[in-house]
Amino acid sequence: AQKITQTQPGMFVQEKEAVTLDCTYDTSDQSYGLFWYKQPSSGEMIFLIYQGSYDEQNATEGRYSLNFQKARKSANLVISASQLGDSAMYFCAMREARQFYSGGGADGLTFGKGTHLIIQP
Amino acid sequence: DARVTQTPRHKVTEMGQEVTMRCQPILGHNTVFWYRQTMMQGLELLAYFRNRAPLDDSGMPKDRFSAEMPDATLATLKIQPSEPRDSAVYFCASAPINQGEKLFFGSGTQLSVL
Numbered sequence: 001a002q003k004i005t006q007t008q009p010g011m012f013v014q015e016k017e018a019v020t021l022d023c024t025y026d027t028s029d030q031s032y033g034l035f036w037y038k039q040p041s042s043g044e045m046i047f048l049i050y051q052g053s054y055d056e057q058n059a060t061e062g063r064y065s066l067n068f069q070k071a072r073k074s075a076n077l078v079i080s081a082s083q084l085g086d087s088a089m090y091f092c093a094m095r096e097a098r099q100f101y102s103g104g105g106a107d108g109l110t111f112g113k114g115t116h117l118i119i120q121p
Numbered sequence: 122d123a124r125v126t127q128t129p130r131h132k133v134t135e136m137g138q139e140v141t142m143r144c145q146p147i148l149g150h151n152t153v154f155w156y157r158q159t160m161m162q163g164l165e166l167l168a169y170f171r172n173r174a175p176l177d178d179s180g181m182p183k184d185r186f187s188a189e190m191p192d193a194t195l196a197t198l199k200i201q202p203s204e205p206r207d208s209a210v211y212f213c214a215s216a217p218i219n220q221g222e223k224l225f226f227g228s229g230t231q232l233s234v235l
Contacts, residue, residue, distance in 0.1 A: 033222060045212065045226035052222075091164065108154055108177065109224060111164040 003027065004092050004112035011117050013082055020067070021077040021115050023092030029053075031097040034075040035109060036066065039089040048090075051075060082119050089114045123147045125227035127213050133233045139201040142230045144213030145194055153196045154224060155181075155188055156212040164212075170196065203234045 005024045013019045025034065036048040051059045051066045059066045067076040079086055093109040126145040134140055146153045154169040168178035168188040178188060185204070190196045200207055210231050214224040 035223065037226075043210065043231075044228050045214075047223040047225070050222045093164075107152075108166040108169050110166070113163045 003110045006112035008115045019079040023075045025094050029097045033095040035093040036077045037091045087119045127227035131231045137202040140203045142198045144196040146215030150215035151218045152216045154214040155198050158210045205234045208234050
């Protein structure tokens with residue numbers, strides 16, 4: 001079974017409209033983290049927002065917010081007032097709790113297949 | 122601005138040749154990741170290192186791929202021999218010890234094996 005599911009392969013949205021990109025996840029861990037990354041046509045991966053499984057408030061970063069519904073295992077990204085520069089691939093990702101080795105630090109992320117967002121003028 | 126540096130940006134090679142991709146993580150980051158991105162499979166975690174020690178390389182084909190971290194400023198991913206199915210974008214990412222959330226990605230190496 002896929003750990004991260006993004007059901008919208010592509011989306012067209014009018015400039016200045018709000019956008020919701022869907023993401024559902026599958027884990028049996030109690031502690032996990034959810035991420036969104038943006039990949040413009042230039043190819044780099046840009047971190048947008050993070051939500052921890054124990055965070056009670058939805059994460060927000062400027063025009064980005066994460067609509068976290070734990071019981072539904074969904075972590076949708078909301079972009080308010082979309083701009084032409086928002087056109088890109090968007091990836092949802094998850095880090096599950098794992099056995100930590102000495103030294104501490106991050107473990108790898110599992111990514112969804114992505115949503116190609118196109119903002120139209 | 123501190124960033125992860127990957128070289129080369131683009132590599133075209135013939136089947137059977139050895140390919141080496143290099144990554145300089147952000148100074149002070151203790152965890153380094155290698156990802157591969159293809160249209161069909163998306164982003165796959167190949168391997169990662171913490172404090173230069175390999176932690177997980179279960180995503181990597183062992184017969185032809187190898188990943189090393191000879192020092193804290195250099196990670197390498199080697200394919201020998203390369204095959205056309207290895208054509209992909211290979212990303213290196215690093216993360217600091219005290220900020221376990223996000224990964225900082227390099228610009229990637231676009232590999233084409235003919």
